[in-house]
Amino acid sequence: MTKNSKSLTTNKKLHTKVGDRVIVVSGKDKGKQGNVKKVDLKEGKILVDGVNVVTKAQKANPMAGIQGGLNKIARPIDASKVMICCPSCEKATRVKKAVKDGKKVRICAKCGETIDV
Numbered sequence: 473m474t475k476n477s478k479s480l481t482t483n484k485k486l487h488t489k490v491g492d493r494v495i496v497v498s499g500k501d502k503g504k505q506g507n508v509k510k511v512d513l514k515e516g517k518i519l520v521d522g523v524n525v526v527t528k529a530q531k532a533n534p535m536a537g538i539q540g541g542l543n544k545i546a547r548p549i550d551a552s553k554v555m556i557c558c559p560s561c562e563k564a565t566r567v568k569k570a571v572k573d574g575k576k577v578r579i580c581a582k583c584g585e586t587i588d589v
């Protein structure tokens with residue numbers, strides 16, 4: 473066993489960020505839309521509202537005040553499975569990077585509108 477990887481903490485660059493509206497383009501949730509709730513740069517995964525919802529059995533634990541039953545929770549999905557939904561043309565789009573007034577902005581590849589506000 474070699475342990476030579478100095479835990480590469482180079483964060484992956486993601487095209488999405490918290491608050492973005494995205495459309496799932498592959499997997500079982502294909503076509504679903506939701507807002508990005510959380511971005512995990514290390515894993516390259518994002519948590520999208522209402523996407524990849526799994527039902528988890530929760531054991532009752534009266535000591536901790538936890539009720540048993542089935543909970544529906546959203547699990548993070550790979551960021552490559554989603555595309556940004558452009559707020560202007562409402563289409564799944566790729567984003568282009570640009571600099572506007574000294575600020576980095578993202579631009580819809582389809583309609584050319586700035587996505588960041």
Ligand SMILES: [Zn+2]
Pocket residue numbers: 558559560561562563565580581582583584585
């Ligand atoms: Zn657009």
